[in-house]
Amino acid sequence: xxxxxxxxxxxxxxxxxxxxxxxxxxxxxxxxxxxxxxxxxxxxxxxxxxxxxxxxxxxxxxxxxxxxxxxxxxxxxxxxxxxxxxxxxxxxxxxxxxxxxxxxxxxxxxxxxxxxxxxxxxxxxxxxxxxxxxxxxxxxxxxxxxxxxxxxxxxxxxxxxxxxxxxxxxxxxxxxxxxxxxxxxx
Amino acid sequence: xxxxxxxxxxxxxxxxxxxxxxxxxxxxxxxxxxxxxxxxxxxxxxxxxxxxxxxxxxxxxxxxxxxxxxxxxxxxxxxxxxxxxxxxxxxxxxxxxxxxxxxxxxxxxxxxxxxxxxxxxxxxxxxxxxxxxxxxxxxxxxxxxxxxxxxxxxxxxxxxxxxxxxxxxxxxxxxxxxxxxxxxxx
DNA sequence: CCCGCCATGTAACACGTTACATGATTTT
DNA sequence: AAAATCATGTAACGTGTTACATGGCGGG
Numbered sequence: 039x040x041x042x043x044x045x046x047x048x049x050x051x052x053x054x055x056x057x058x059x060x061x062x063x064x065x066x067x068x069x070x071x072x073x074x075x076x077x078x079x080x081x082x083x084x085x086x087x088x089x090x091x092x093x094x095x096x097x098x099x100x101x102x103x104x105x106x107x108x109x110x111x112x113x114x115x116x117x118x119x120x121x122x123x124x125x126x127x128x129x130x131x132x133x134x135x136x137x138x139x140x141x142x143x144x145x146x147x148x149x150x151x152x153x154x155x156x157x158x159x160x161x162x163x164x165x166x167x168x169x170x171x172x173x174x175x176x177x178x179x180x181x182x183x184x185x186x187x188x189x190x191x192x193x194x195x196x197x198x199x200x201x202x203x204x205x206x207x208x209x210x211x212x213x214x215x216x217x218x219x220x221x222x223x224x
Numbered sequence: 225x226x227x228x229x230x231x232x233x234x235x236x237x238x239x240x241x242x243x244x245x246x247x248x249x250x251x252x253x254x255x256x257x258x259x260x261x262x263x264x265x266x267x268x269x270x271x272x273x274x275x276x277x278x279x280x281x282x283x284x285x286x287x288x289x290x291x292x293x294x295x296x297x298x299x300x301x302x303x304x305x306x307x308x309x310x311x312x313x314x315x316x317x318x319x320x321x322x323x324x325x326x327x328x329x330x331x332x333x334x335x336x337x338x339x340x341x342x343x344x345x346x347x348x349x350x351x352x353x354x355x356x357x358x359x360x361x362x363x364x365x366x367x368x369x370x371x372x373x374x375x376x377x378x379x380x381x382x383x384x385x386x387x388x389x390x391x392x393x394x395x396x397x398x399x400x401x402x403x404x405x406x407x408x409x410x
Numbered sequence: 411c412c413c414g415c416c417a418t419g420t421a422a423c424a425c426g427t428t429a430c431a432t433g434a435t436t437t438t
Numbered sequence: 439a440a441a442a443t444c445a446t447g448t449a450a451c452g453t454g455t456t457a458c459a460t461g462g463c464g465g466g
Contacts, residue, residue: 045424045425046425046426047425056371057371060445060446061445061446061447062444062445062446067372070357070358070361070372070375070376070379071375071379072319072321072354073319073320073321073322073350073351073354073383074321074322074379074382074383075321075322076321076322076323076324078425078426078427079426079427079428080445080446080447081426081427081428081429081447081448082425082426082427084445084446084447084448085425085426085447085448086425086426088447103444105434105435105436106434106435106436106443106444106445107433107434107435107444107445107446108434108445108446109444109445109446110445110446133258133259134259135258135259135260135261135262136259136260136261136322137262138262140375140378143374143375143378144371144372144374144375147371147374148371154374164259165259168258168259171256172256175256185242185243185330185333185334186253186256186330188329188330188333188340188393189256189257189326189329189330190256191393192326192329192389193256193257193260195385195386195388195389196260196382196385196386196389197259197260199381199382199385199386200381200382200385202381203378203381203382207374207377231452231453232453232454233453246417246418247417247418247419248416248417248418264453264454264455265454265455265456266417266418266419267419267420267454267455267456267457268453268454268455270417270418270419270420271419271420271453271454272453272454274419289416291462291463291464292416292417292462292463292464293416293417293418293461293462293463294417294418294462295416295417295418296417296418411466412465412466413464413465413466414463414464414465414466415462415463415464415465416461416462416463416464417460417461417462417463418459418460418461419458419459419460420457420458420459421456421457421458421459422455422456422457422458423454423455423456423457424453424454424455424456425452425453425454425455426451426452426453426454427450427451427452427453428449428450428451428452429448429449429450429451430447430448430449430450431446431447431448431449432445432446432447433444433445433446434443434444434445435442435443435444435445436441436442436443436444437440437441437442437443438439438440438441438442
């Protein structure tokens with residue numbers, strides 16, 4: 039499934055902004071988050087790198103290694119920087135999946151601490167809203183045999199955890215408690 | 225992005241097994257979980273329903289409503305039941321994203337409590353393994369300025385929460401089937 | 411009367427996957 | 439000598455998105 043405003047292509051570009059890498063490196067990077075957000079196949083990564091290269095958003099350099107096969111290390115170009123800037127400046131859609139959030143999170147970090155915090159706060163508002171909606175849904179159909187029950191329960195647990203993490207992280211990063219009275223928890 | 229063994233198509237079929245619904249109903253169902261796993265577009269839902277119908281896995285009935293437009297309510301057929309059974313019996317892949325897990329969770333529930341619990345336990349093993357891998361990664365690259373830091377941190381938080389929820393849920397389900405309190409807010 | 415929600419659908423396109431293909435190097 | 443890991447790539451296919459298109463019905 040596409041995530042619209044933040045595709046894997048964009049994300050890969052964001053990763054290259056932080057440090058030059060090969061396709062294989064990127065694959066290993068994705069692996070650590072696979073269980074959370076899934077990840078593109080290796081083929082897809084290479085294809086995206088080719089496309090970025092063709093569009094002049096990245097450049098390549100073949101690196102010969104000792105005791106290992108050669109690698110193609112990609113770096114972001116000026117044009118790539120600009121493109122990334124633009125896409126990062128776009129406002130976040132109201133319905134953002136966890137995957138899209140995480141990808142933007144990582145990219146946002148490379149720009150500035152302010153943007154990062156802003157991003158976390160936006161996510162906080164959205165998760166809080168979703169939790170409220172979830173609560174409403176649960177209340178509306180409180181029949182015990184409902185098949186959505188477990189999914190709702192799971193949603194609550196994860197949502198509350200994420201909310202707590204967001205608060206915690208924002209606080210830690212901004213080093214001073216922010217006044218937040220957004221709807222929270224039960 | 226596809227999830228391989230558990231596509232939206234399969235999931236929609238699973239939903240219809242639990243109760244007949246229209247495409248629009250399904251869309252609203254997905255909405256409550258959008259922030260977690262994303263969801264297919266309305267178009268995609270309709271297209272999938274058409275495909276399921278063409279394959280004889282579901283049947284339709286046009287329902288005329290008062291004060292509202294007519295709806296097409298889909299129900300699962302015998303053939304659909306069988307197909308779903310088979311796909312549900314397939315072993316879970318080792319690297320399962322949260323989305324795939326949630327979809328299987330909901331479908332598994334409609335089969336039997338045993339299968340549900342089994343599914344939860346499988347997920348537990350996988351999340352635990354991922355957390356261990358995450359910890360290893362974090363230890364390996366403990367530079368404080370690393371750009372993966374935040375993502376790793378997020379992964380820890382979510383992983384630990386999910387682990388706790390899984391344990392809690394498995395316990396609750398295998399002990400006694402008493403009413404579960406859904407809302408467990410902060 | 412227009413807007414928004416309900417409700418369905420088609421077609422062009424973008425994106426990602428699986429299968430296939432190659433080859434160096436290290437480990438067992 | 440075989441298997442695993444590192445490392446890259448192509449092509450066919452499946453699936454999902456966006457844009458487009460239609461229409462009933464209710465409320466402001």
